[in-house]
Amino acid sequence: MNKIKFVIIGAGNIGSKYVSLLNELPDSELIAVVDSNFGRRKFIDKLVPFFTSLEDFFTSKIQADVICICTPNGLHPSQTIDCLNAGYHVICEKPVALKADDVLKMMEAEKISGKKVFAVMQNRYSPVAIWLKKLMSLKLVGEIRLLQINCFWNRNNKYYNDSPWRATRELGGGPLYSQFSHFIDLMIWICGNPKEIRSEFFTLNKEINTQFQDSGIINFKLGKNGKGVFNFTNAAFETNIESSLTIIGSKGNVKVGGQYMEKLDFVNLEQVFEIPVFENVTKANNYTYYKGSADKHDVFLKKVIDCIKNNQEPEIGLADELNVIHFIEQAVLFAEAKSY
Ligand SMILES: NC(=O)c1ccc[n+]([C@@H]2O[C@H](COP(=O)([O-])OP(=O)(O)OC[C@H]3O[C@@H](n4cnc5c(N)ncnc54)[C@H](O)[C@@H]3O)[C@@H](O)[C@H]2O)c1
Structure with a gap:
C-alpha cells in the first residue's frame, strides 16, 4: 500500500x-x-x-x-x-x-x-502504563481495595486567553475533559469501570475566569468492594505538580506518579514481577509556557498507519472513550445537582 x-x-x-x-x-x-x-x-x-x-x-x-x-x-x-x-x-x-x-x-x-x-x-503508550496494565491484567495486586488518583496541574490566564474556547463550557468543558481525561482513560483501561460516581467541584483560583470550576473530588466504587477517589485541580501554583495513581490491593500496592504518570514511585507485591527502569523514558508534550501529557503522538500515529494498512480495528476507539466521557458526565451532573 x-x-x-x-x-x-x-x-x-x-x-x-x-x-x-x-x-x-x-x-x-x-x-x-x-x-x-x-x-x-x-x-x-x-x-x-x-x-x-x-x-x-x-x-x-x-x-x-x-x-x-x-x-x-x-x-x-x-x-x-x-x-x-x-x-x-x-x-x-x-x-x-x-x-x-x-x-x-x-x-x-x-x-x-x-x-x-x-x-x-497516547498516554497508554508510555512504558509505565503498559507495565501497569500487564501487572493488573495478571491480577498481581489481588482485589483492588482502594484507588487514588491525584491530578494537580496548573493552567494560567495565558492558556485561556490564547484560545478562549478552552474557558467555555460549550467548547472546552473543563479540566476533566481538557486535561484529565487521559488519566480517567488510564484508570478505566487498567482498573475497570467505576460505579456510583459522586463528586464535588469548586474553584480554588478565583483570578482565572472560566465558565467551570477548576478543581474537584470524585468518589466511586470499583470492582467488588473497591473504593476510589479522584482529586484534581488546575490551580496548582505556577506549574503542574503531579498526576499519580495509587492502588492498594489485597496482594500488593503500587503507585505511579510524576507529572503525567510516567514514573514508578512504589511497588510491593506478594508475587515476583519484573520491574524495569522507567527513568526519563517518557517526556511531556511541551507547549513552551505549559506542559501537557505524554509525548507519544509518534507511537500513536504509527499504530494508526499499521492499523489502516492491515485493516485492523483501532487499538483505542470510541467504545473505550464512551466509558471515559460517561464517567466525566456523571461526575459533572452529580456536582451540579449538589450545588443547587
Ligand atoms: N492528546 C493530547 O495530549 C492533546 C494535547 C493538546 C491538545 N489536545 C486536544 O487537541 C484539541 C486542540 O487543542 P489545541 O490546544 O491545539 O487548541 P488550539 O486553540 O491551539 O487550536 C485549535 C485550532 O482549531 C481551529 N479551529 C477552531 N474552530 C474550527 C473550525 N470550525 N474549523 C476548523 N478549524 C477550527 C482554531 O483556529 C485553532 O487553530 C483539543 O481538543 C485538545 O484537547 C490533545
Missing part, C-alpha cells in the same frame, strides 16, 4: 505538532490543512493546500485517507461524523466529545460508514 494520506483540521498547538510528525513518518503524507483561521497558514512549514472549512476541503475532491481532528473539544462529534459520512477514517483528539450521547452518535456513524475512528489517548 502507498503512503497513508492525512489531512489536519485545526492547526493550533497540537495540530502543528501533527504537521511535523506526519512530515517525519515514512509511511505518511500530509496533503492538506483545514483551519477556520486563515492566519494559521503561516505556521504550516510544508506547502500544502489550505482550506478554511471542511466543506471546502470536501468539495476540492483531493484524495485522502485520514482526517485528524485537532479543533476545540465541543466540535469533535459533528466534525467526526461529517468526515465519516464523507468517507474518511478519523483521528479524533481527546476528549472525543463532551456528552456520552454524542459518542453514541459517532459510533453509529462509524458503523454505517465502514470507516474507523482512532481516539488519541
Whole structure:
C-alpha cells in the first residue's frame, strides 16, 4: 500500500505538532490543512493546500485517507461524523466529545460508514502504563481495595486567553475533559469501570475566569468492594505538580506518579514481577509556557498507519472513550445537582 494520506483540521498547538510528525513518518503524507483561521497558514512549514472549512476541503475532491481532528473539544462529534459520512477514517483528539450521547452518535456513524475512528489517548503508550496494565491484567495486586488518583496541574490566564474556547463550557468543558481525561482513560483501561460516581467541584483560583470550576473530588466504587477517589485541580501554583495513581490491593500496592504518570514511585507485591527502569523514558508534550501529557503522538500515529494498512480495528476507539466521557458526565451532573 502507498503512503497513508492525512489531512489536519485545526492547526493550533497540537495540530502543528501533527504537521511535523506526519512530515517525519515514512509511511505518511500530509496533503492538506483545514483551519477556520486563515492566519494559521503561516505556521504550516510544508506547502500544502489550505482550506478554511471542511466543506471546502470536501468539495476540492483531493484524495485522502485520514482526517485528524485537532479543533476545540465541543466540535469533535459533528466534525467526526461529517468526515465519516464523507468517507474518511478519523483521528479524533481527546476528549472525543463532551456528552456520552454524542459518542453514541459517532459510533453509529462509524458503523454505517465502514470507516474507523482512532481516539488519541497516547498516554497508554508510555512504558509505565503498559507495565501497569500487564501487572493488573495478571491480577498481581489481588482485589483492588482502594484507588487514588491525584491530578494537580496548573493552567494560567495565558492558556485561556490564547484560545478562549478552552474557558467555555460549550467548547472546552473543563479540566476533566481538557486535561484529565487521559488519566480517567488510564484508570478505566487498567482498573475497570467505576460505579456510583459522586463528586464535588469548586474553584480554588478565583483570578482565572472560566465558565467551570477548576478543581474537584470524585468518589466511586470499583470492582467488588473497591473504593476510589479522584482529586484534581488546575490551580496548582505556577506549574503542574503531579498526576499519580495509587492502588492498594489485597496482594500488593503500587503507585505511579510524576507529572503525567510516567514514573514508578512504589511497588510491593506478594508475587515476583519484573520491574524495569522507567527513568526519563517518557517526556511531556511541551507547549513552551505549559506542559501537557505524554509525548507519544509518534507511537500513536504509527499504530494508526499499521492499523489502516492491515485493516485492523483501532487499538483505542470510541467504545473505550464512551466509558471515559460517561464517567466525566456523571461526575459533572452529580456536582451540579449538589450545588443547587
Ligand atoms: N492528546 C493530547 O495530549 C492533546 C494535547 C493538546 C491538545 N489536545 C486536544 O487537541 C484539541 C486542540 O487543542 P489545541 O490546544 O491545539 O487548541 P488550539 O486553540 O491551539 O487550536 C485549535 C485550532 O482549531 C481551529 N479551529 C477552531 N474552530 C474550527 C473550525 N470550525 N474549523 C476548523 N478549524 C477550527 C482554531 O483556529 C485553532 O487553530 C483539543 O481538543 C485538545 O484537547 C490533545
